[in-house]
Structures are given as C-alpha cells and as structure tokens.
Amino acid sequence: MTASYEQPHAPQQAEERVTTEGRVFTVTGGDWDELAETVGKADDEHIVVNMGPQHPSTHGVLRLILEIEGETVTEARCGIGYLHTGIEKNMEYRTWTQGSTFVTRMDYLTPLFNEAAYALAVEKLLGITDQIPERASVIRVLMMELNRISSHLVAIATGGMELGATTIMIYGFRDRELILDAFELITGLRMNHAYIRPGGLAQDLPPGAVDHVRELVKKFRKNLPEYDKLATGNPVFKGRMQDVGYLDLAGCMALGATGPILRAAGLPHDLRKAQPYCGYQDYDFDVPTADTCDSYGRFLVRLEEMRQSLRIVEQCLDRLEPGPVMVADKKIAWPAQLALGPDGLGNSLDHIKKIMGTSMEALIHHFKLVTEGFRVPPGQAYTAVESAKGELGVHVVSDGGTRPHRVHFRDPSFTNLQTMAAMCEGGMVADVIVAVASIDPVMGGVDR
Amino acid sequence: MSDSNSQDANGVNPDKDVNATNLPGQRGDQGEAVRVQRGMFGANNGGDTSGYGGLVRPVRMPGASSRPYGGWFDEVADELEGALEEQGLVPENAIEKTVVDRGEITFHVAREHLPRVARTLRDDPALRFELCTGVSGVHFPGDKGRELHAVYHLRSITHNRLIRLEVSAPDADPHVPSIVSVYPTNDWHERETYDFFGIVFDDHPALTRIMMPDDWQGHPQRKDYPLGGVPVEYKGAQIPAPDQRRSYS
Numbered sequence: 001m002t003a004s005y006e007q008p009h010a011p012q013q014a015e016e017r018v019t020t021e022g023r024v025f026t027v028t029g030g031d032w033d034e035l036a037e038t039v040g041k042a043d044d045e046h047i048v049v050n051m052g053p054q055h056p057s058t059h060g061v062l063r064l065i066l067e068i069e070g071e072t073v074t075e076a077r078c079g080i081g082y083l084h085t086g087i088e089k090n091m092e093y094r095t096w097t098q099g100s101t102f103v104t105r106m107d108y109l110t111p112l113f114n115e116a117a118y119a120l121a122v123e124k125l126l127g128i129t130d131q132i133p134e135r136a137s138v139i140r141v142l143m144m145e146l147n148r149i150s151s152h153l154v155a156i157a158t159g160g161m162e163l164g165a166t167t168i169m170i171y172g173f174r175d176r177e178l179i180l181d182a183f184e185l186i187t188g189l190r191m192n193h194a195y196i197r198p199g200g201l202a203q204d205l206p207p208g209a210v211d212h213v214r215e216l217v218k219k220f221r222k223n224l225p226e227y228d229k230l231a232t233g234n235p236v237f238k239g240r241m242q243d244v245g246y247l248d249l250a251g252c253m254a255l256g257a258t259g260p261i262l263r264a265a266g267l268p269h270d271l272r273k274a275q276p277y278c279g280y281q282d283y284d285f286d287v288p289t290a291d292t293c294d295s296y297g298r299f300l301v302r303l304e305e306m307r308q309s310l311r312i313v314e315q316c317l318d319r320l321e322p323g324p325v326m327v328a329d330k331k332i333a334w335p336a337q338l339a340l341g342p343d344g345l346g347n348s349l350d351h352i353k354k355i356m357g358t359s360m361e362a363l364i365h366h367f368k369l370v371t372e373g374f375r376v377p378p379g380q381a382y383t384a385v386e387s388a389k390g391e392l393g394v395h396v397v398s399d400g401g402t403r404p405h406r407v408h409f410r411d412p413s414f415t416n417l418q419t420m421a422a423m424c425e426g427g428m429v430a431d432v433i434v435a436v437a438s439i440d441p442v443m444g445g446v447d448r
Numbered sequence: 449m450s451d452s453n454s455q456d457a458n459g460v461n462p463d464k465d466v467n468a469t470n471l472p473g474q475r476g477d478q479g480e481a482v483r484v485q486r487g488m489f490g491a492n493n494g495g496d497t498s499g500y501g502g503l504v505r506p507v508r509m510p511g512a513s514s515r516p517y518g519g520w521f522d523e524v525a526d527e528l529e530g531a532l533e534e535q536g537l538v539p540e541n542a543i544e545k546t547v548v549d550r551g552e553i554t555f556h557v558a559r560e561h562l563p564r565v566a567r568t569l570r571d572d573p574a575l576r577f578e579l580c581t582g583v584s585g586v587h588f589p590g591d592k593g594r595e596l597h598a599v600y601h602l603r604s605i606t607h608n609r610l611i612r613l614e615v616s617a618p619d620a621d622p623h624v625p626s627i628v629s630v631y632p633t634n635d636w637h638e639r640e641t642y643d644f645f646g647i648v649f650d651d652h653p654a655l656t657r658i659m660m661p662d663d664w665q666g667h668p669q670r671k672d673y674p675l676g677g678v679p680v681e682y683k684g685a686q687i688p689a690p691d692q693r694r695s696y697s
Contacts, residue, residue: 081659088644089668093675093690124550253578256633267605274608372489372696378482379510379549382601382612384581395584395599399482400507401490401697406669408584410601410637415582418636447659 049429059158059436060443064420068429076424076432078417083447091407095373096122097334099404101194107411107445108191109154112147113387114445115196116140118407120277121394122198124381126374128327135323136200137278142213142316143186143195144278144385145309149220150179151388151440152302156227159299159437163240168230175223182216185209199333200326210317217317220310227303241296245423245435248293255422256415259390260305261439264290264297271386283312295438305388332374335366373402389413389440411445478511483590483697490697510549517546520609521553527574528555528565537564554612559624562615566627569602569611577602577611580627582637585645587670595619596647600627600634617647626652644669 017024051064063079087106091099103118104111119140123129157172180190186209187193187202195202231237247257249265262269270287272280288304290297326333335351355363376398384393390412399405416439423435485507488500516522525546529539542561547554557565569577579602586597594616603610617624626649628634638649639658646667649655657664666673677689687693 081657081661084659086668089675090690093695127550254632256579256581256631258579269605274605275610378479378507380554380586380599380612381550382552382610384610391581391603393581393601395601397586399697400485403695403697405482406584406586410581410584414636414640415633418633 051432059441062417062436062441062443062446064432064436066424066429066432071428071430073424073427073429073432076421078420080414080417080443080446083443085448087448088407088409091404093403095402096198096376096404097373099407100197101192103407103409104192104194105444106409106448107387107389107392107413107442109151109442110147110387110389110392110445111191111193112140112143112196113385113392114409115194116144116278117383117385117387117392117394117409118396119196119198120385121381121383121396121407122376124383125376125379125396125398126198126332127377128199128329128332131327131329132200133324133327134279135204135321136325138316138319138321139201139205139325140196140278141280141283142313143183145312145316146179146182146213146216148309148388149306150176150183152306153179155302155388155437155440156231156299159295159434159440160231160237162433162437163237165231165237168227171223171226171230175220178216178219182209182213185212197326197334199329200324202334204325205320210320213313214317217310217313220306224303224306224310232300232303238296240434241294241299241438242292243294243296244427244431245295245298245438246293247419247423251419251422255419257390257419259386259388259412259416260298260301261416261419262390263288264301265293266291271384271391275384277383277385283315285309285312295434298438298440330365331369335362335369375400375402376404384410387412389442389445390416409445409448411448413439413441413443413445414448417441417446479508480588480591480594481506481508482588483507485697491694510547512545513548517548517553520607521548524553524575524609524611525555527572528568531568531572531575532565535564535568537561552610552612554614556614556616559615559617562613563625563627563630565613566600566602566630569613570630575604576606577604577609579603579605580631580633583634583641585641585647585669587645589619589671591616593618596622596624596645598624598641598647622646623648623650625650626655628652643667646670 047068049066049068051066061082063082065077065079066073067075085105087102091102094102099118099122100115103114106114120129123132153172153176157169157176160166160168160172183193184190186205187195247255247261247265249262249267251257252262252265252267258269266289268287268289271277272285273287285308288301288308290300355366378398378400380395380397382393382395384391386392391410392412393410395406395408395410396404397406420436420439423439424432427435483506485503485505487503488498517525529543532539532542542558542565544556544558547556555565566580569575581601581603584599586599588595588597596617596619598615598617600613600615601610602613615624624647626634626638628638628649629651635653636658638652639655641647642649642652642655643657643659644667656662660668675689675691677691679686679688679692681687
C-alpha cells in the first residue's frame with residue numbers, strides 16, 4: 001500500500017482481487033463506505049468477512065471468519081493457533097519444577113491459577129497433597145483470589161473499551177495495576193511469576209506484604225462500587241449487552257462452557273465449592289449467578305465475584321500463621337530459601353555459606369535436586385481449579401522420570417471460545433464483538 | 449508397616465516378596481510397561497560410575513485394580529456395567545480394565561465401544577456425566593500395539609464426581625471413534641489431539657488441524673517428533689538446545 005506513504009492521512013483504498021472463492025477485498029481503514037457501495041452492486045449477497053488476527057477488538061490474535069448477509073451474521077467460525085508456543089511440548093524437556101515457569105505464561109492474565117493447577121497436579125502424582133503446609137495453601141488462595149480480581153478487571157475493562165466505553169477501560173486497568181503492584185511486591189514480578197511451585201511456594205511473603213494487601217482491600221472496597229455506578233444501570237451499556245451473546249444452560253453443558261458463562265446461565269457450579277482444593281471449604285463466600293444467559297449477566301457475575309474474592313482475601317489475611325511455605329520432604333523441597341538481595345532475587349547467603357563451607361552432603365543434595373530434579377512415580381493425575389475463566393484442568397502423566405511424560409492443559413478459554421458460533425450466529429455483526437468480549441478469551445491460554 | 453515381619457492378608461511378607469508392589473519403582477508385572485530404565489541415575493549421556501550401570505528395569509504404569517474400588521467408584525462401575533448389559537453389551541468386552549490410583553478411577557475402554565460407553569455415561573440417570581473436559585493425547589512409543597492413548601475426563605455436576613476414560617490405538621492404525629455427537633465440546637479438543645498426535649477421530653464433523661498451519665508436516669507432540677532448538681551463548685558459554693542437554697530420566 002504505497003499510497004499511504006505518500007499521503008499518510010488519506011483513507012486507504014480497498015484492494016480488490018479475484019480468486020477462485022470469489023472477489024476478495026482487503027479493508028484496513030475507514031473505507032467501509034466505498035466497499036459497501038462496491039459490494040452493493042454485486043449480484044450475490046453472500047459476504048465472508050475475515051476479522052483479525054490483528055484487530056484491536058479481538059482480544060489478541062484471534063481470527064473470526066464471519067459470513068454475513070447485510071448486517072446479520074449467518075455463520076461464524078474462529079481461527080486460532082496464531083499464538084501457539086508449544087508449551088506442553090517444551091515442558092517434556094524440563095524438570096517438574098521448571099514447568100512452573102512455562103505454565104505461568106499460558107493464560108497470561110491468570111498466571112497464578114495456571115501455577116496452582118499445575119502444582120496441585122504434580123503434588124497429587126507425588127502423593128504429598130496432605131503435606132503441603134497450611135501457610136502455603138493460604139497464600140495460594142490469597143494469590144489466586146487477587147488474580148481472579150485482576151483477570152475480571154481486564155475482562156470488564158477491555159469489554160468496555162470494545163463498546164467505546166473508555167472510562168471503564170481506564171478504571172479497570174488502573175485498579176488492575178494495584179493488584180499487579182501487590183504481585184510484584186510478593187513474587188518479584190507483575191506477570192509470569194513462577195511463584196507457586198510443586199511442594200509449596202517459591203518464597204514466603206516479604207515483610208510488609210500483609211499490610212500492603214490490607215490497604216489494597218480497602219482501596220478496592222472504595223473502587224469496586226464505581227463500576228456499578230458507571231455501568232450496571234447505564235442504559236447505553238445495558239442496551240449493548242442485554243440479550244447479546246445468548247447461551248442457555250443446555251448450550252453451556254453441551255459446549256463445555258464453564259466459569260462466568262455457566263453461572264450467568266443460572267447454574268451455581270464452582271469447583272471451589274464442588275471439589276475444594278487448597279482448603280477452600282474453610283472459607284466463607286457465595287457463588288453468584290445470573291439467569292439472563294447473556295453478556296450483561298456475565299458482567300454482573302464477574303462484578304459480584306470480585307466482591308466475593310475480596311471477602312476471601314480478607315479471610316486469608318486473618319488466617320495467616322507463621323510457618324513453612326514448602327513441603328518438609330527434602331527430596332522434593334527446593335533446597336534454598338530465596339532471599340531478596342540488593343541485586344534482586346538470589347539464594348540466601350546463609351544457605352550458600354552452609355553448603356559451600358560446612359556440609360558437602362548439603363552441597364551435593366542441592367546440586368542434584370536443582371540440576372537433575374526429583375522423580376515422580378509413574379501414573380497419571382487430573383486436577384482442576386476454578387480459574388477466573390472456568391475449569392482449568394491439568395492432565396499430567398509421569399513415566400517415573402525427572403521430567404513430565406506429558407502435560408495437557410484444559411484451558412477454559414479454549415473450550416469457552418467454542419461457544420462463539422452459538423452466541424453470534426443469527427445476530428448482528430456489531431454484537432459479535434460484545435459476545436466475544438463476554439467470553440473473555442485469552443489467546444495465550446487458548447493456543448498455549 | 450511398623451512391624452517388618454508383618455504379613456498382609458494373603459499371608460505374604462511384603463518386605464521379602466520380590467514382586468511386592470511396595471518396593472520403589474516396582475509394580476509387579478501389572479500395568480503397561482511404558483519405558484525401560486537403564487542404569488542407576490537415568491543419565492542418558494556420560495558414564496555411570498555408580499556400579500549399577502547395568503541395571504535394567506521396566507517402568508510400569510499402575511496396574512488393574514480389583515473390587516472393591518472404594519467409595520463411590522463401585523457404584524459408578526456397577527451402574528455402568530449394568531447399563532451396558534441392558535444394551536446387550538458384554539461389559540468385559542467394552543471395559544478392558546479398571547484402574548484406581550491416587551484417588552482417581554480410570555476405565556480403559558475398547559475403542560470401538562467408546563461412543564456407546566460415553567453416551568451411557570452421559571444419559572443414565574445414575575451416572576449423568578454431563579460435562580466432558582475434552583481429550584488429552586498421550587504417546588507411549590514403548591507400549592507396543594497401544595502406542596497412542598486418548599484420555600477423557602468426564603465430570604458429573606449432578607453427582608459431583610469425576611472419572612477418566614482411556615482409549616488406546618496402535619501407531620499403525622491410529623483411529624479412535626469421535627464422541628463429538630455425544631459431547632459437542634470435544635469438537636476442538638479432538639481437532640487439537642489430531643493435530644498434535646495424529647489420532648484420527650472417525651466421524652468427527654471436520655477433523656482439521658487447529659493449532660498448527662494447515663500444511664504442517666507431522667504431529668508435534670509425538671515422542672518421535674524432535675523439540676528442535678539452537679544452542680545459545682550465555683556469559684561466554686555455549687548452552688546446547690534443550691533436547692541436547694544432559695538429562696536424567
């Protein structure tokens with residue numbers, strides 16, 4: 001498109017090619033009027049629009065293939081795989097502990113759920129589920145619930161942005177940043193934490209973290225009602241969201257949709273209640289539902305889930321007792337206590353002094369565990385956690401070695417995205433964006 | 449086992465029984481042998497100076513369990529067998545074996561009976577596994593004649609239960625019937641497993657690649673498909689590609 005270099009602000013021309021499939025137009029800017037005029041003269045009404053994979057409102061590199069008649073979508077299909085990074089294959093070439101570093105990068109908006117699900121699966125294979133220290137489980141719950149809030153904030157923020165509601169977007173990202181600050185304080189990173197490891201946690205909460213999170217909860221008690229004021233009763237917002245992206249309970253069950261989509265169809269299914277893990281049975285919280293089966297219902301469910309998560313976070317803070325955060329078994333536990341040095345993360349100097357100066361066996365043990373890893377008895381296990389998006393399942397298979405034989409993730413975004421066709425076909429083109437936003441797919445998780 | 453001379457219910461001292469299942473890494477001769485462990489430490493390059501370099505032992509997956517399975521497992525197994533019998537199927541033909549391990553129950557299903565078993569599990573009121581969480585492929589090159597496994601996890605929200613179905617197919621005939629007609633959610637999952645393992649799900653409405661490009665050669669998650677990668681330089685040293693590094697198994 002050389003014309004755009006010569007006149008950078010001139011509208012781009014719609015390119016036209018003739019292929020075996022018919023005429024193909026490439027539209028990149030504000031030249032829809034011209035295109036509509038051209039196509040309007042054509043004999044056939046059947047138009048296939050290729051939306052994405054690079055499009056601001058498709059949540060990353062999602063490609064939507066829409067067959068439209070006028071403004072109505074007659075058929076909708078997804079093209080995925082543009083962000084496939086071979087994480088499951090790569091994990092077969094690393095130790096079980098190194099796997100945490102990979103899984104955290106799948107659905108990059110819910111890294112702590114990925115890590116927790118993976119850690120729980122490896123622990124089940126090792127048979128050490130009961131030996132995980134109480135403090136580690138409480139911190140896992142704390143981190144997962146904070147992560148649920150940050151993920152839902154992005155869902156609401158980007159969903160709003162796609163409707164043109166930029167205030168919601170700014171608010172959402174502003175509040176998410178508060179949570180990422182807390183993550184950075186606790187894990188050292190805003191994203192890609194590798195904080196929850198098989199056997200426990202990479203390290204304990206740093207000094208001041210509890211107070212920081214308490215302040216955070218206070219801020220959120222003040223900020224969350226703003227979304228209600230901005231959006232919940234807003235007639236324009238409701239007009240765009242209500243009855244859009246409709247999927248009832250039967251559709252959800254057939255297509256395997258879980259999470260807010262299922263709960264907005266009226267079924268209070270939540271793995272935290274149904275199959276508790278990390279001690280969720282000891283926390284007091286509600287599972288919000290809606291019965292509208294539409295995008296608006298999903299928005300309301302997410303909003304209420306954030307309030308419930310705040311309740312759980314507060315209970316976690318009250319529940320924290322001093323203690324270890326890694327399993328006591330020295331054959332599994334990462335040998336060093338990490339300490340935050342002036343140059344960032346590092347091994348604690350006490351530990352280095354001990355293994356280098358006083359105990360040859362400790363040095364050998366440290367070296368073997370870190371380079372070789374621990375062995376996991378042969379067998380397979382499936383664990384699932386209720387991620388912000390639905391059932392995040394992990395199927396791990398061990399052949400008795402120091403590396404996984406196979407790790408498979410049932411990412412909720414992947415399964416939920418399948419419902420796009422059922423939600424969009426027969427609706428308007430403009431509603432496709434709303435419906436996809438209400439699914440909240442994250443392509444890092446879909447493609448892995 | 450607090451007393452080393454104690455005997456189990458069969459009158460065998462498990463500490464002196466060479467086929468005992470409580471020895472490390474030993475599971476008698478049950479279970480599928482998935483690979484062979486050589487040497488003491490499983491290092492696959494460099495010498496093994498431990499004196500156990502000649503050690504050879506097969507690694508086996510957990511073997512078949514016998515009744516009672518415990519908890520609600522027996523109820524599900526009874527209901528499933530009863531429902532299959534009602535349909536004129538011999539349960540032993542459809543369910544090759546049942547494995548209970550780590551608090552999970554796995555039904556190994558003969559592949560030709562998979563759609564029938566899945567439909568029964570979904571529709572029988574006493575079973576009601578409404579939700580399928582997809583299919584996961586596993587490749588065991590060492591499990592001759594059953595190299596490719598397709599693993600399904602079914603969840604019953606009504607009864608709050610989770611079970612696993614496992615189906616195997618040989619590399620030479622990588623066909624497994626599709627269960628998309630029973631669980632439409634498996635559409636993309638089966639495409640993914642086909643893409644990565646080359647398992648052909650017969651009667652799938654449109655079995656095409658989903659992650660890899662349409663013209664891709666090979667199925668990347670199979671064990672004979674290399675990981676690839678290039679050596680990288682880090683602080684002056686050459687670090688080999690991940691699949692070339694010293695490793696232990």
